[in-house]
Amino acid sequence: QQQVKQSPQSLIVQKGGISIINCAYENTAFDYFPWYQQFPGKGPALLIAIRPDVSEKKEGRFTISFNKSAKQFSLHIMDSQPGDSATYFCAASVNNNDMRFGAGTRLTVKP
Amino acid sequence: NAGVMQNPRHLVRRRGQEARLRCSPMKGHSHVYWYRQLPEEGLKFMVYLQKENIIDESGMPKERFSAEFPKEGPSILRIQQVVRGDSAAYFCASSPRELGITGNTIYFGEGSWLTVV
Numbered sequence: 001q002q003q004v005k006q007s008p009q010s011l012i013v014q015k016g017g018i019s020i021i022n023c024a025y026e027n028t029a030f031d032y033f034p035w036y037q038q039f040p041g042k043g044p045a046l047l048i049a050i051r052p053d054v055s056e057k058k059e060g061r062f063t064i065s066f067n068k069s070a071k072q073f074s075l076h077i078m079d080s081q082p083g084d085s086a087t088y089f090c091a092a093s094v095n096n097n098d099m100r101f102g103a104g105t106r107l108t109v110k111p
Numbered sequence: 112n113a114g115v116m117q118n119p120r121h122l123v124r125r126r127g128q129e130a131r132l133r134c135s136p137m138k139g140h141s142h143v144y145w146y147r148q149l150p151e152e153g154l155k156f157m158v159y160l161q162k163e164n165i166i167d168e169s170g171m172p173k174e175r176f177s178a179e180f181p182k183e184g185p186s187i188l189r190i191q192q193v194v195r196g197d198s199a200a201y202f203c204a205s206s207p208r209e210l211g212i213t214g215n216t217i218y219f220g221e222g223s224w225l226t227v228v
Contacts, residue, residue, distance in 0.1 A: 006153075034216055043115075043202055043219035044154065089154060099144070099204075099217055103153035 003027055004092050006102025013109050019077040021105045023090035026071065030092040035064065035075050038087045038104075047088070048075070080109045115140075115220035116185075117203050123226045130190040130197070132223045136205030143186045144217060145178055148200040160186060193227045200224050 006023045013019045025033075034049035050057045050064040050073065057064045063076040077084055087106050093099035116135040124130050136143050145157040156170040160180040171178065175193075180186040190197055201224075204217040 032216070036219075043221045045219065046216050049216060100156060101146070101154040 003100045004090060004102045006090050006105060008105060009103065010106045011108070013080045013107065015080065015082060015109055015111050017080050017109075019075075019080045019084065019107055019109070021075045021088055021090070021107070022072065023074065023092075023102050024070075024072045025092045027092070027094070028071070029094045032093045032099075033064070033066065033073050034091050034099075035062075036089045036091060036101075038089065044089055077107075080107075082109045082111050085109050115203055115205050115218055117201075117220035117223050119223060120221065121224045121226070123228060124193050125228055126194055127192050130193050130225055130227075132188040132190075132201050132203075132225070133185040134188070134203030134205075134220060135185045136203075137218055140205035140207050140218075142206045142217075143180050144204045144206075145186075145188050146202045146204065148202060148222075150199070154202065157188075190225070193225070195227050198225055198227045 004023055004025050011019060032051055035047045036044035037047045038044040048059050048062045048064055050066050052068050055066050061078045064073060066073045085108050087104045089104050090102040091099050115137055118133050122130055141162050143160045146154040147157055148154050158171050158178045159167040160178060162180055163182050175191045177189045188201060200222045202219050202222045204219045206217045
C-alpha cells in the first residue's frame, strides 16, 4: 500500500514563480521527512529534510512546511528557475529505516 | 570520499537470462536499500539489508528476485530469467549504522538501467 501520497504528478511554473508540491502520509510513527531531487539519468539526491518537532525549515529558495495534525508536508520552491526542472520525491521513514517514497512530481520551469 | 557505487550503469539482457546488479555502499555505511523505478514512475522499495542479513524484503517480487549483502564485498541484486517487464532503473542507497537525531539519511547511487530485449 502507498504510505506517502504526493501531488501533483506534474507541475509547470513560469520562471520566478513559486512551485508547491504536497505530500500526505498515514503512518504516525514516521519521524523523518526528506525531499529528493532527481535529474534525468541520475540518482535521487537529498534536497532538504525536516523532523516533526518543527513546522517549517528553509534552505535558500527551498522551504518545507510541515503540518503534524493534518499529516501533511509540502515543498515550496521560491523564485523557480529553469535549472530546478527535475522530478521531486517526498519520502518518510521511521528512524531512517525503510524509507517510503511518494510517486514523484515532474516540475518544469519555463523561461 | 566516494558515494554509493553501482555497476553496471547500463545492462542489456535477453529474455530468460540473469541480471546481476552490484552496489557498494558509502564508506562506513552498513545499511543498504534497493529501489526500482519504472519509466515515468516513482521509486518502489524492494529490499533493505544489513551485513549478512535481510531486514525487510516486503517489496521484492516473490519469484526470480533475490538480494544479498555479504560480510565482504558489494550488495548484489539478482534477477533470474528476466522478462521485459523487469526493464527499469534499479537504485541502491545506503545509510550509516548509527542514526541519531542529526538528520542521517539515505544516499543514492546513480542507478543501474536494465533493458530486457
